[in-house]
Amino acid sequence: MTILDRGIDALSAFVFMSVPVGGVEVQLIVLWLALAMVFTTVWLGFPQFRGFREAWNVVRGRYHDPSAPGQVSQFAALATALSGTVGLGNIAGVAVALSMGGPGAIFWMLVIGIFAMSLKASEVTLGLMYREVLPDGRVRGGPFLTLSKGLAQAGFPRLGRFLGLFYAIFLLGGSLALFQVNQSHAQVASVIGLENPLVYGILFGLAVALILLGSIRWIARATSILVPAMAFIYISGCLVILGTNAGAIPGAVMLIVTEAFNMESAFGGILGSFVAGMRRAVYSSEAGVGTAVIAHAQARTREPASEGLVALLEPFIDTVIVCTLTGVTLVVAGTWDPATNGGLEGIAITSAAFAAVAPWFPVVLAIAVFLFAYSTVVANGFYGAEGFQFIFGHGRVQELVWKIGFCFLLPLGAIIDMGRIVDFIDSVFFLMAIPNVLAIYLLARPLRAEMKGYLSRKGKG
Structure with a gap:
């Protein structure tokens, strides 16, 4: 075992400390996030239902204010955030959840996705409340600023600075996205025969550099095109599979529901599928992790809660729709x-x-996977650049240092074993969730006042 393997094992063992419940080892960090989802849902008065229609109105540009602070439209901010969440977690991640927890994990991913909507709205609302607008119009925002500025205003400046640095440091690891490089290579290699992982990783890194080295406006413009395109291609492929196996759909849905409440070994079946669903749902939607706050902070708006409502659409699209569609498709197949x-x-x-439909159909998946x-x-890469600058100071030089180094490290994702990558990314993601969720608890009162005030004003027209 190499030093890297031992390090990842030690990190994973620390992060995923667990307690036995009903014959299943339930990680404390899973409970941490589950409680946060329930808390924000109740504390904010079920915003995923009360604010759902309003969220669509905002993202459609109904209240667009071109003079508001921010660098991109609220739709573009959502597209950028979705480009970070709607990814291989929806394709390979759901497959991993099924392998870990069986079909019942899909049911719990859907339930968790609904509760995750309120958690996502909470962290993004706070991110907009404590973002910084620079004199030249550029915007900085993210959990690191929520922690440092928000907790300072709450009377805990040292704690806020410490937790902000803690978050930013682990953000650097969490943003490496090695899982995406690894799994996209696996699919592309199987279709076009590009077996050399290092060559693929280098080409992938160069392609990322073409977009990443630009500004947030350029990134947002590119993702506004990529996100609808990749979603259309992938969803169309799933619908073809379901259409050719329509008779198996009712049985697959029944299996997913019944396995979710499998009472084997006391509550072992339920907890096993729940834990598997939680781990993959968090990786897929990133609710509670806080990364998407960095993209949403760029939105052009004067109302933090309005962008919070826009953000709750992320888990809905990512987990409730796309992950559920993937899960049903795999069970049917x-x-x-x-x-x-x-x-x-x-x-x-x-x-x-996909191959079960036609031998050439994995090509469709390969295109979607790459996108x-x-x-x-x-x-x-953009998220990591913001965290890097929070640690080392904001400037074009610091930004370029991170972005170039980021692209240089991407080929590692095609070389390292997938299991090692999953353990590392899960560990780093959940470490980021600790200070991010803590900020929500400590700033719960101003958060609720912001959300309640916005919905009240909109309710009065």
Whole structure:
């Protein structure tokens, strides 16, 4: 075992400390996020339902104010954030959840996605409340600023600065997006025969640099095109699979629901599928992790809560719609079962489902996978650049140092074993969630006042 393997194992063991419940080891960090989702849902008065229609009105530009602070439209901010969340977590991640927790994990991913909407709205609203607008019009924002500025205003300046640095440091690791490079190579290699992972990684890094080295306006413009395109291609592919196996859909849905409440070993079946669903749902939607706050902070608006409502659409699109569609597709195709799929894992499970339609159909998946991975990596590169500048100071030099180094490291994703990458990324993501969720608890009163005030004003017209 190498030093890298030992380091990842130690990090994973620390982050995923667990307690036995009903014969299943439930990680404390999973409970941390689950409680935060329930708390924000109740504390804000179920914003995922009360504010859902308003969210669509905002993102459609109904209240657009061109003179408001910010660098991109609220739709463009959502597209950039979605490019970071709608990714291979929706394709390979769902396959991993099925392998870990069975079909019942899909049901719990959907439930968690609904509750995650309020958590996402909370962190983004706070991000807009404590963002900084520079004299030249540029905007800085993210959980690191929420922690440092918000907690300073609450009377905890040292704690805020410490937690802000803690978050920014682990953001650098979490933004590397090695999983996307790894799984996109696996699919592209199987379709076009590009077997050399290092060559693929280098080409991928160069392609990312073409967009990432530009400004946030250029990134937002690119993702506004990529996100609808990749979603259309992938969803169309899933619908073709479901259409050719329409008779199996009712049975697949029934299996997902019944397995979600499997009472085997006391509550072991339920908890096992819930834990698997939670880990993959968090990685997919990033609710509670706070990364999307960095993109939403760029939105042109004077109302923090309005962007918070826009942000709740992320888990809805990402987890409730796309992940559920993927899960049903894989169960219908039957390629998820480790007992019958010949040891397939990750993206290979989804590729086998596409191949069941026609031998050439995995090409469609390869195109979607590349677009998913590419857009996610671009967004993550921007997130990492903001965290890097929070630590080392803001400036064009610091920004370029991070972005060039980021692109240089991407080829590692095609070389390192997928299991190692999943363990590392899960660990870093959940470490980021600790200070981010803590900020929501400590700033809960101003958060509720902001959301309640906005919805009240909109309710009065």
